[in-house]
Amino acid sequence: MKKHILVTTLAGLVLVFAFSCQDISSHRKKTQGTDPALEKKVSALVSRMTLEEKVGQMTQITLDKFYKETLDTALLHEYIVKYGLGSVLNSHHDKSGMTVALSMQEWRALQTRIQKYARETRLKIPVLYGIDAIHGVTYLKGATLFPQNIALAAARDPSVVHAAAKITAKEVRACGIRWNFDPVVGVGRQPLWSRFEETFGEDPYLVGELGEAVIRGYEEDGLDKPTAVASCMKHYLGYPVPLTGKDRTPAYIPEIVLRQIFLPPYKKAVEAGASTVMINSGSINGIPVHASRYLITDVLKEELGFTGLVVTDWQDIIYLRDQHHVAKDNKEAVMMAVNAGIDMSMVPYDLSFYHDLIALVREGKVPMSRIDDAVTRILRVKYRLGLFDNPFPEKGTEDYYEKPGYKEVALQAAREAVTLLKNDTLQGNPVLPLSNKMRLLVAGPGANSRAMLNGSWSYSWQGKDESLYPAEVPTIRQALEEKFGKNKVINIAPDGFQNVSPQQVSMLRKYAPQADAIILCLGENSYAESPGSIDDLTLPEDQLLLAEAAAKTGKPVILILTEGRPRIINRIVPSMNGILLAYRPGNMGAPALAEVLEGEVNPSGRLPYTYPRYTGNLMTYDMPVRAAQYYRPQWPFGFGLSYTTFRVTSLKADKDTLQSGDTLLVTAVVKNSGPRDGAVALDLFVRDMTATVAPPMRKLRKFTRLALKSGETKKVTFALTDEDWTFIDPSLKPRIEAGKMRVLLGNKEVEFFLKK
Numbered sequence: 001m002k003k004h005i006l007v008t009t010l011a012g013l014v015l016v017f018a019f020s021c022q023d024i025s026s027h028r029k030k031t032q033g034t035d036p037a038l039e040k041k042v043s044a045l046v047s048r049m050t051l052e053e054k055v056g057q058m059t060q061i062t063l064d065k066f067y068k069e070t071l072d073t074a075l076l077h078e079y080i081v082k083y084g085l086g087s088v089l090n091s092h093h094d095k096s097g098m099t100v101a102l103s104m105q106e107w108r109a110l111q112t113r114i115q116k117y118a119r120e121t122r123l124k125i126p127v128l129y130g131i132d133a134i135h136g137v138t139y140l141k142g143a144t145l146f147p148q149n150i151a152l153a154a155a156r157d158p159s160v161v162h163a164a165a166k167i168t169a170k171e172v173r174a175c176g177i178r179w180n181f182d183p184v185v186g187v188g189r190q191p192l193w194s195r196f197e198e199t200f201g202e203d204p205y206l207v208g209e210l211g212e213a214v215i216r217g218y219e220e221d222g223l224d225k226p227t228a229v230a231s232c233m234k235h236y237l238g239y240p241v242p243l244t245g246k247d248r249t250p251a252y253i254p255e256i257v258l259r260q261i262f263l264p265p266y267k268k269a270v271e272a273g274a275s276t277v278m279i280n281s282g283s284i285n286g287i288p289v290h291a292s293r294y295l296i297t298d299v300l301k302e303e304l305g306f307t308g309l310v311v312t313d314w315q316d317i318i319y320l321r322d323q324h325h326v327a328k329d330n331k332e333a334v335m336m337a338v339n340a341g342i343d344m345s346m347v348p349y350d351l352s353f354y355h356d357l358i359a360l361v362r363e364g365k366v367p368m369s370r371i372d373d374a375v376t377r378i379l380r381v382k383y384r385l386g387l388f389d390n391p392f393p394e395k396g397t398e399d400y401y402e403k404p405g406y407k408e409v410a411l412q413a414a415r416e417a418v419t420l421l422k423n424d425t426l427q428g429n430p431v432l433p434l435s436n437k438m439r440l441l442v443a444g445p446g447a448n449s450r451a452m453l454n455g456s457w458s459y460s461w462q463g464k465d466e467s468l469y470p471a472e473v474p475t476i477r478q479a480l481e482e483k484f485g486k487n488k489v490i491n492i493a494p495d496g497f498q499n500v501s502p503q504q505v506s507m508l509r510k511y512a513p514q515a516d517a518i519i520l521c522l523g524e525n526s527y528a529e530s531p532g533s534i535d536d537l538t539l540p541e542d543q544l545l546l547a548e549a550a551a552k553t554g555k556p557v558i559l560i561l562t563e564g565r566p567r568i569i570n571r572i573v574p575s576m577n578g579i580l581l582a583y584r585p586g587n588m589g590a591p592a593l594a595e596v597l598e599g600e601v602n603p604s605g606r607l608p609y610t611y612p613r614y615t616g617n618l619m620t621y622d623m624p625v626r627a628a629q630y631y632r633p634q635w636p637f638g639f640g641l642s643y644t645t646f647r648v649t650s651l652k653a654d655k656d657t658l659q660s661g662d663t664l665l666v667t668a669v670v671k672n673s674g675p676r677d678g679a680v681a682l683d684l685f686v687r688d689m690t691a692t693v694a695p696p697m698r699k700l701r702k703f704t705r706l707a708l709k710s711g712e713t714k715k716v717t718f719a720l721t722d723e724d725w726t727f728i729d730p731s732l733k734p735r736i737e738a739g740k741m742r743v744l745l746g747n748k749e750v751e752f753f754l755k756k
């Protein structure tokens with residue numbers, strides 16, 4: 001099935017944006033284990049392995065285990081040579097307990113040491129090293145850090161997501177590492193959740209399309225190539241919707257919702273060739289996913305046909321005992337998890353899994369067939385990564401690091417992500433873009449913080465340590481000085497993130513008269529996982545007070561938000577004259593913001609989530625119609641303004657009655673009727689007017705980006721098929737029903753009747 005979006009200018013030039021799924025489907029054939037030569041090699045090796053060697057392959061230990069003050073090479077050697085350790089992950093902690101970033105040379109030296117130890121084992125099976133590189137390589141000094149997924153999703157641009165993934169793959173491989181615990185393909189529908197920034201937002205179609213672009217970026221060259229890494233779709237599944245909003249607390253998801261919303265992005269990721277998957281630490285309907293044979297084996301491995309390796313998340317077998325309390329001891333936890341379908345345990349600090357699993361097999365509580373399946377899946381990935389041919393850091397890959405052009409991709413991604421949410425007209429002119437003659441007062445905790453630009457997994461786990469960010473990464477204040485001139489910027493903001501002090505407020509009052517406008521940088525400091533759990537989605541009071549003080553100065557106030565999740569700001573929105581949402585725009589986010597503020601870039605981002613107005617109104621845009629009356633967000637899913645005006649001047653379907661199985665071509669004419677060139681992201685929705693299961697208000701089914709010069713008009717055609725009106729019915733099966741349908745784009749809609 002090819003994906004086609006046809007774009008024609010009125011000059012008749014036809015630009016066809018299409019990428020075939022052929023390469024993906026052939027890629028999938030390789031990935032999902034139908035390569036007979038590979039299978040032969042793997043099964044031959046498995047047949048030679050002892051139980052201990054097999055269980056060693058299923059054991060993953062964190063690098064931190066082997067670090068005291070320095071690397072304990074003897075212990076590392078023992079784990080690899082005596083216990084046949086199959087995998088190592090992450091970096092190590094320093095004395096403060098912070099996971100540290102290493103240089104590329106240090107990574108390459110470490111990988112060389114590890115693989116040399118592996119060569120001392122009987123079967124010389126190479127070690128598979130895994131690392132987090134969810135928006136660039138977390139633990140690599142100087143790594144290119146891109147916008148977080150939540151920002152990338154605002155760009156509606158799979159090509160820039162794909163480009164970022166390819167660079168990330170190269171920088172991971174430059175370290176001698178070949179497995180990236182990425183992409184997150186969880187659907188972010190609980191804005192309280194501390195990992196919301198790691199998702200591509202609340203819509204399953206958007207998440208699936210962008211997750212596929214990442215996986216292609218990582219894997220499409222072929223895992224044995226030095227430009228590729230094994231991807232890891234995560235965290236399977238239902239992780240983003242803890243009922244309480246607190247990380248790793250229970251989720252309650254009816255199966256019909258699980259299959260309608262949360263499973264589709266994983267199905268697409270499997271089809272895109274994802275080689276590995278990481279399991280959700282949480283539970284669904286009281287069952288920890290790590291213990292769910294139904295979800296891991298029946299659904300993922302059998303129904304979706306996933307033949308890659310399944311790795312646990314951090315310590316999650318032990319947590320079956322300690323946190324979920326579904327296992328009386330570790331041995332029972334190991335039995336539950338491995339029999340559920342876990343192939344590799346991120347233990348990560350000891351040999352409990354190793355010893356308990358060997359005993360369980362000897363006691364007949366875990367069948368050898370399950371062990372062989374797990375080891376087959378692990379070895380399949382290792383062979384495909386070329387580790388048996390050459391497990392060492394490849395010559396020449398050190399040149400893949402920090403190359404010119406990488407920053408340009410990060411900058412372009414940030415430019416496309418920035419979302420303009422408000423732009424008042426003052427004295428007959430829009431407040432944005434600013435005139436470059438203006439004197440700017442810069443205030444707020446985000447003005448001088450690199451951590452707020454990047455968020456989690458940025459040179460350290462929490463991303464909070466400003467000292468780890470390269471000095472050349474511009475802060476918002478520095479980017480404004482660069483763009484507007486140092487003498488035009490009055491900076492009263494603290495260095496790094498700090499809560500707003502009364503002194504800050506009085507300095508703002510004192511210096512405001514000297515400025516033509518106030519740039520107010522608010523949002524969230526960096527956080528990762530459970531430490532980021534909060535009780536109140538409202539933006540903290542100290543920041544709201546600073547915003548109110550800024551409004552009282554009578555100067556135009558431009559609010560810049562750098563935050564991982566949509567903090568409630570209804571109290572200050574009316575008094576902000578301009579609002580730019582940058583999400584987590586990455587290391588090049590500040591220059592992108594300065595370009596938008598000055599008008600060099602016309603913002604085009606579209607919200608990938610519903611921005612809530614009230615803490616008591618956390619809804620998604622695709623709620624059933626019954627709830628529509630309460631959908632009163634601050635800004636709706638897909639909202640985003642521009643410095644120009646885009647109008648959908650017509651929307652036509654090529655049929656008003658469609659036979660199921662046929663294709664409906666929907667053509668829109670889009671005009672840039674405003675004064676500036678710009679790009680527009682188009683979200684096309686489908687609405688089923690009546691269905692057996694209460695239909696959503698609308699469902700995103702296609703999106704694209706168009707660049708239009710001022711006055712230019714373009715025609716864009718979307719091909720819609722049965723996939724676009726299929727829903728999960730009460731028997732949990734995909735269903736298509738005849739009836740009235742609508743297609744919505746911009747402020748236009750067309751209706752057609754679907755016949756069966």
Ligand code: GLC
Pocket residue numbers: 089090132181234278313314529
């Ligand atoms: C963490 C995260 C997971 C990450 C893993 C290894 O707990 O949940 O996303 O890949 O551990 O760092």
